[in-house]
Amino acid sequence: MTGVSQPIGVFDSGYGGLTILRELVRKLPQYDYVYLGDNARTPYGTRSFETVYQYTLECVRHLFDQGCRLVILACNTASAKALRNIQQLDLPKMDGPDRRVLGVIRPTTEVIGTYSQTGQVGVLATRGTVTSESYVVEIEKFFPELRVFQEACPMWVPLVENGEYTSPGADYFVRQHIDRLLTQAPGIDTILLACTHYPLLLDKIRQFTPAGTTILSQGGIVADSLADYLFRHPALEAECSKHGRRTFLTTDSPVDFDRQATVFYGEQIQSRHLAL
CATH class of the missing domain: 3.40.50.1860 (Rossmann fold)
Structure with missing residues (x-):
């Protein structure tokens, strides 16, 4: 494994993806995770396909910038409206051909x-x-x-x-x-x-x-699926950093995010603001 931190990215339009992250950490606690909530632009559920796609792509790029090679779209709307375009149109054009984006559907x-x-x-x-x-x-x-x-x-x-x-x-x-x-x-x-x-x-x-x-x-279903995916892709799995670290980013107020996140994640967290 390289010395560079390569956490698993988890993205959601707001807080809900923390329920996914909670299960990922429970099932696979050894990995590092970076969670990004786009709270400044939530909700995604009422927005057009094009808007959700552009917002999701922007956030995925930021997670790649954080060192992630694998990003989970822990958002059903983003998975429904953006995942396929990102996988088929954007990933092939990005630097680093081994990057992966998966969804929850x-x-x-x-x-x-x-x-x-x-x-x-x-x-x-x-x-x-x-x-x-x-x-x-x-x-x-x-x-x-x-x-x-x-x-x-x-x-x-x-x-x-x-x-x-x-x-x-x-x-x-x-x-x-x-x-x-x-x-x-x-x-x-x-x-x-x-x-x-x-x-x-x-x-x-x-x-x-x-x-x-x-x-x-x-x-739980997504956590089991990720465990299976990493088992079937040993080269990618070997590159994922394993220090048990959790990093939380929000595009809105960290104070508000931390207060709400406790409800979804089940424990106190401390987030940082990310300016898009």
Whole structure:
């Protein structure tokens, strides 16, 4: 391994990706990680494909500048709207051909069919992710027999980021979208939380879903997928620095970020401001 620090980059439009990072650290604690939250320009879920692509590419470039060779887009909207362009159009033109950018959609869609007995699965996501149809397309590749039903939940991210995710006031918005999803297909037995904020609403979601419904969060699935990816790419894995260091960057106020990050990451952190 080289003496140069080459952490694994983790990117999100805000805080939600910290739920992914938490699971990465739990599964693979030996690696160094740099987390970048583009809080100054969040939310991404309501923005156009072109805007999300440009914002995501800019942040990926900054993570490469931090020494990362591998970047995880821990954001469903960025994975849906930007990942393919970055992989196909931008990486081949960048210095350093061994750089890699991965997303959170493919790891989930590779396994979701193994959880369903009825062949009917639901996807709860932001409007941008739902509109992209990325989950419908990707699930069809691996499990063409599955029927996929989607529901956009535009109020859920604000509920989480305003600290209302455990309040009685959240019940109405959680139940509303669960009911809308299940109305599409009462036989849905597996529901994917396709937004990294949604695990904080897990208790509420379980409250309004039928007993026996499997609720999938992405963190553990993505962590297992990354472990497998590094095993299958030993040259890349050998270059990843392993000191157990965590660095947190935000494009907005570090004070605000540190306060909110505790909720998502589960422990106190200290971030630095990154000017784009």
